[in-house]
Amino acid sequence: MTRKACLIFNPVAGQSDPNQDLETIKVLLSPEFDLDIQITSQEVDADELAQKAVERGVEVIIAAGGDGTLSAAAAATVGTDIPLGAISRGTANAFAAALNLPSTIEAACRAILTGKTKKVDAAICNGKAMVLLAGVGFEAETVENTSRQLKNRWGMLAYVMAGVQQLSQLEAFEVEIETDDKIIRSPAVNAVTVANAAPPTSILAQGPAGIIYDDGLLDVTIVAVEKWTDAIATSYHLLQTGRSGDAASLDKIGYLRTKRVKITTQPPQKVVLDGEIIGTTPIEVECVPDGLTICIPETLAEEPSEKLEGLPGVEVEMKSDT
Numbered sequence: 001m002t003r004k005a006c007l008i009f010n011p012v013a014g015q016s017d018p019n020q021d022l023e024t025i026k027v028l029l030s031p032e033f034d035l036d037i038q039i040t041s042q043e044v045d046a047d048e049l050a051q052k053a054v055e056r057g058v059e060v061i062i063a064a065g066g067d068g069t070l071s072a073a074a075a076a077t078v079g080t081d082i083p084l085g086a087i088s089r090g091t092a093n094a095f096a097a098a099l100n101l102p103s104t105i106e107a108a109c110r111a112i113l114t115g116k117t118k119k120v121d122a123a124i125c126n127g128k129a130m131v132l133l134a135g136v137g138f139e140a141e142t143v144e145n146t147s148r149q150l151k152n153r154w155g156m157l158a159y160v161m162a163g164v165q166q167l168s169q170l171e172a173f174e175v176e177i178e179t180d181d182k183i184i185r186s187p188a189v190n191a192v193t194v195a196n197a198a199p200p201t202s203i204l205a206q207g208p209a210g211i212i213y214d215d216g217l218l219d220v221t222i223v224a225v226e227k228w229t230d231a232i233a234t235s236y237h238l239l240q241t242g243r244s245g246d247a248a249s250l251d252k253i254g255y256l257r258t259k260r261v262k263i264t265t266q267p268p269q270k271v272v273l274d275g276e277i278i279g280t281t282p283i284e285v286e287c288v289p290d291g292l293t294i295c296i297p298e299t300l301a302e303e304p305s306e307k308l309e310g311l312p313g314v315e316v317e318m319k320s321d322t
């Protein structure tokens, strides 16, 4: 018997031929699924289509597109038990990389057909569902400056180019980071990233050793640089540690793990949530353990740890009631 699935398909994601991709997906999934195919448009996005599918009570939601499409569809399933099948067709494919999902259409379809479902953490940021990460400062600017034309032309290199563009305009901000047990203040940081899950290419999330997406905790990375040469050294260090799975050890990179966090900045900074600009600080992010059901292989967990020393003028105030 076939299962009822809603397939949400973004025809403009990535650089491949959408008609051919859709046909491949239909051929691979049709034997098992009764597919209700919903195509995204500029007006109707994956979030809205996925929410309607949740309301209709489909058995599985399958999203095919870039990180925006996959994250939006995933967000609509947070807190439901509806499994999400993710088919990556974007530029960066951070979603699949972060959750150890297959990167090709064929392998993703095979996982949806035969893979086991697994519960992983999600988070809520200012009332919105989050699967990957929230970026304050640099990361938000990088995303905003990475246009579709740039992505179409340069692929992954577009993210690097947008980052380098930002390095020449670094503006530090004052931050207060409040967790359940402490308040951290620093007068001059450039980026704060709160990650539930992140691939090694999300370099500004790579403070802790390995970002664990099923530990009930969020991974916070704080980066402070004074000049653009520091920024390059810091970015390179984070790229290396992200790839090796080691914790960052450079001064001016801090990290900690926490169930919930409140971030206030002076002046207010733009905030990017799973690839989309959602507004400005302050933000409050809370982990939703096991909030998302997805077909995914197991990964190894690392020991939780934190490091805050070395950030300029950092103050850590322990809260007395914890």
Ligand SMILES: Nc1ncnc2c1ncn2[C@@H]1O[C@H](COP(=O)(O)OP(=O)(O)OP(=O)(O)O)[C@@H](O)[C@H]1O
Pocket: 010, 011, 012, 013, 014, 040, 041, 042, 045, 065, 066, 067, 068, 069, 070, 089, 090, 091, 092, 093, 094, 151, 275
């Ligand atoms: N039919 C469409 N025409 C134009 N824009 C669309 C259409 N469908 C979706 N979009 C837009 O596409 C964006 C999401 O793109 P998505 O992230 O899936 O692909 P991408 O940008 O190529 O991938 P990545 O984020 O991995 O680089 C949303 O902003 C959405 O509004």
